Amino acid sequence: MKKNIKSTEKESGTENKSNTSGSHQYTEREDSRTGLSVETLKKAISNNLFYVQAKYPEIATRNDYYMALAYAVRDRLLQRWVASVKQYIQGKERVVSYLSAEYLLGPHLANNLINLGIYKEVEQACEELGLNLDWLIEKEVEPGLGNGGLGRLAACYMDSLATLEVPAIGYGIRYQFGIFEQDIRDGWQVEDTDNWLRRGNPWEIARRELSHDVKLGGHIQHYIDRSGKFCSNWIPELVVKGVAYDTPILGYKVNTANTLRLWKSEAPHSFDFQSFNAGEYNNAVNQKIICENISKVLYPNDEQREGKILRLQQQYFFVSCSLQDMINIHLNQGEKIEDFDKKFAVQLNDTHPAIGVVELMRLLMDEHLLDWDTSWNITTKTFAYTNHTLLPEALETWDLELFGSVLPRHLELIYEINRRFLDFVTVRFFGDNQKISNLSLIGEGKRKHVRMANLACLGSHAINGVAALHSDLLKKTVLHDWYELSPEKFSNKTNGVTPRRWIVLSNPNLTKLISEKIGEGWIKDLEELRGLEKYADDPEFQQAWMKVKLDQKKALAKKIQKRLGVKVDPESMFDIQVKRIHEYKRQHLNVLHVIALYNRIKKNPDLEIVPRTFIFAGKSAPGYRKAKLIIKLINSVGEVVNNDPDVRGRLKVVFYPNYNVTNAQKIYPAADLSEQISTAGKEASGTGNMKLSLNGALTIGTLDGANVEIRECVGEENFFLFGLTADEVAQTKAAGYKSKEYYESNAVLKEAIDQINSGYFSHLDVNTFKELTDSLMYDDQYLLFADFQSYIEAQEKAAEAFKHKEMWAKMSILNTARMGKFSSDRSIKEYCDEIWKVKSVPVEIDSIKIIEK
Template identity: 60%
Template structure:
């Protein structure tokens, strides 16, 4: 079986078996039909013939060819859900970092190799076509990438699901590096037509903002509230089909675009007020304009809240409309819909669902609350209090006056109940309140999500325990039965099969292809770890992947790296707690060693960094500058050339990740223990055979347990030790004064050695490390250096290193998102798979 071709059902009968002419078999999967479809789309959709076609034309024609083959399954999937009245998972997320669709869809349809062969025969560079697709930057990192993996697994497990989010016109910014600094450029990923989405203007819904409320009574004397809004905008849905692997299921990802209810004020235009004539349109479209506007200003914070409410309200209205197509009322809404809140961004769903049930569908408070709490569940993704969203009451009330009333009423009822059960426990009441009482009152969105959900889950075993012990401990005290752990996972289809085809072919050759639907089957590789011939094959594939990354970076990024060095990689969002600068300290330490003893034997390393810093996050941007400043010195010093190379890869995204993870030798997972919720890059690296150097943080703990401790490079304080060290009075400067190596590293930075003699440039980093060091770099430095020395020694023994690499890959079955989703389905959502039956192609009538 070809490496990238699953055993997916062909929904169209072969012409050879039915005597149907090839041109009639419109969505067939055989080679001749696919080639004809590609050429037809090139001519009839793109309007060019091969002599005039650009790579962009080829990409569009190929994408429409693939989309045609998705749509039959897509429409049948939706029809089946409606007909069988199944319970549907609705995944609410402000981010969906899907990655490029073309390659993934080719894989899941089972025609990747066929299409690649067709392009080769036509003398078209298949890789260049893939590179034409923009990487939709509709996410900032792990949160959005996780959501994408979950949609893939839901479809691959044949689970009925809809993903709901925002169709940002500009995604996460395009990152460039100028003079070592991050510079943000707008990511206009929609500047060309997007062939994967389908606009559904008939399903648009109205979203209200601002205004005031009016209170009255209905004909039965029950209280009734009307929201009189200042403005109304339209939410227009765009559907992207998300196919499963080896299944007929194709679920929708529905993203909402904001539009004005009236695009053009003709009266203002005739009066010569040309700007005002289109002002409403511009104001409305701002809501879905850009992913995560900078919230350093009141206007930015207001826009973020508008975005969150916009997609939550649109999605809930959509779900209610779908439900009412088959039911007379919403009494059993929660029996047919499971809404998962991916972090606190969609937490306003608690108040919005209550509003819709009471104000629009005439439910009394108690029944509305029963439906709401039964329908909603909440995933927490952070342990850091500053990352738990809080909205100023002033901003919230200005935008959502009705919701503020509901939240205050919720809070009153909630606190009164708890005072009854816990009389005199003022600390509990203070901490569980939905309102943080300070000079400027704040609404605690995590508290709102906890109160309004029937299930609360963390995303790694340690993370969940720390939620219960610290971050959400008061809610865990009230409702221990609400708390679940759902350790994250990633899809092996994109992150092994598509990203690492050579390794996938070797694995399938040895153990069959069952691992693609059940990653636990990778355990069968363990018996080959002591097979010298297999280790040689494994090592050769790793080297080919390193060469492939080197070729790619040279061709597309003009970055030169040596594939014969160890690839030591850290790629993730730039943040102080992720400690990219700890890795920089070790690089400077190695640099100092080589300068002191140039003739010593060192393991040659290429340190690869990638990731984006939030535009308003000064320290993260300064860390990027430090990485590039160190690279400028180290890479140009003749004493270290060939032994140390430091590279920052700009604009790290899903597509680059697909090349980096298979090429990595060492995966850096070095966050301060107790700070990382889970991590998913750590899983992608290990699945592709990289060994991990890391702390006992997030999912690292479980990865180490699965791989076994001897195959994991562990260093650093534990989460409890971090807490104790700080409680005892942590003094980072003591480490500086008592550790000659560390002192030399800090002094090298302070001297201006990496900043053309400017000792002030990196002063904020040095000052924080010396005086505060909230993320414990100074305390963990020596343990990290010693562990890196152990890595170098281990790497010298390539036979044993390869054995460790094989065992890491073989033991990562737990970290498939299929396992994670199966647990959500059985323990939180109570949904079951639905078989999508596709009839064979009938050229004389509709398919059944």
């Protein structure tokens, strides 16, 4: 990267630039602050380097240049952002409030260049300044504000809300330390601190003046006021201040820029001067430390009571700040508190923000003095709930005593909500004590607990799953009693992904190839990809398609060699499984197939097989030992396979560390085969399956989550199906499933398990994987052994298809062409029409005037 920046003294004067790529044409004055010409962009970067970074070219680092460019791009978002905020405030439109504990946004710079439509101009400006845009983009540290699918979905939905010009605010937590950085040492996952803010964050604006107080702990005083009304006064043990940090989320080639508002926890008084003067130096800053801990780290370990308390504090903290914020916005517009639900549609992204149901009741009753019935009516019209799990153990609960110690007023309200609700339920289901118990907000068990999913269901006017199968199973299993009680609340909203990040940005060559054939309309209407179908049999187009795929594989192979020192063959089948590491996602089933192939080669070194590169990536929860063992097994098998001369490069096993959005953008476009092999009935939906298919990968998978709908759309002939169905899984378990019988009757499976147990992949240590293999042998709750043979047969079909290049190319093209349904734009339209009852509100760029000096 060159350090000399060419002079950009030439002024652009009053040149006008017309932008017609959005839904409304506007003319923007080409000035030094917001202009989009190459010359103006060059000057903006140079000015930011000097006036914001206080650096000159000879001493500037690559990060200094990245920051200078980022600020230049942010400047060009501000007019749209401020105009959007002003239009929403002045208007009467209903606003979507998305409450999510996670947002995995990915890096902002390149995405904003795409959505602004100035990627080429910025690339040229950087080149003329002696800079490399790709280097600057790689310098950005992504915000790791989520674990996996939940946070990635929230990011896609924020993109689609802005692109569809829907008024929206995303609310969450500004974690100082996000999801951990994953390193692999001796095959084991090691967690390092994700200090994503260490170099600053040019995309956010701190709103120091915008803060809300949040009460925690303490006790309740009850009294009768002068009018004879029973009142409650919460005397807290601790008050935490939530400070807003705002990030603009720009839509694709529109003027709409919505707000992502994340809350940072602080102490109302960060320094106790009296304690300091008394020599109590630690006590002087004690409250500051306690308060700041709340937004310190994403999902603290909750194995200990202190961790559980901190998690509950986190959830309540961001929900309370967000609801107080919405109420302030509403009242500042001169509206009545009784009309709150007409202004805001609040979506609960899983149960983490479910405490919002009780918090809104508290705010309406205790702070705004509304009666119970009015408050409950507003609350239930405001909230809607998205469920993201079929695992009963994942339905969040809180120990009653712990909950009351943190939120005493809310526990009182939950008891009262539950009392009124159970009076109704007892009449409705008189004599069915089990159903009444199942519906109660309070679970009995060994220790009484608050059921957050029940609270979300009761306090919401709509409940949805995230794939057709998932929504159907919700009605039959974990939310069956709620469905019987209120079937009208239930609907399905199959997840989707944004094509802007997951093709346009991550796969520009494929974007160019598609757009040359069918135009660019598909970027905002993914159904237009159907236009590719007529080229699926065209040999010339097939060759161009597979060249793009090969180039992506070469790029990934280069990164693998640089990062891991493993040389892989781009001509081999890239067999990819990238997702959170979990037993139900069954990465170890994939590993058993690798071992089976390896053993075939060992028995016949001259065997002709389709060369494969198995690529795994994903993080295990820090306290999830079996998931960590799966990571170790992948790496241990890879160590043996990759270094065995008999294999001769026909098999390679790679675990790509620190799976995040940045790395996913490199991996998805390179995939030939997409592994979606979870036990049927366990995966709610998935979004990685959509991103991989969208980029032309063929899926090998079970009928689980959104796999069912993907297979329906792409055609069963373009999908490698295996395994038991969800109903068959339930029947097999009910019949008394014994995994050891499958082990004893399947020679290939038995050989692989015995090989692991012998220490073959662990330097002769027979105990390394014993816990993992014993769980499969005696407690295979995810039916890995039952699906093994079917999986092997499906893998053989995939290998055979890969040999026929023209056929594989056609199948790949058709996978992409038929993925239109899985756009997050379609998902958001369904939410808008059927749940939120909101409409698009195009933003006029001239609705705000920039003060010119």
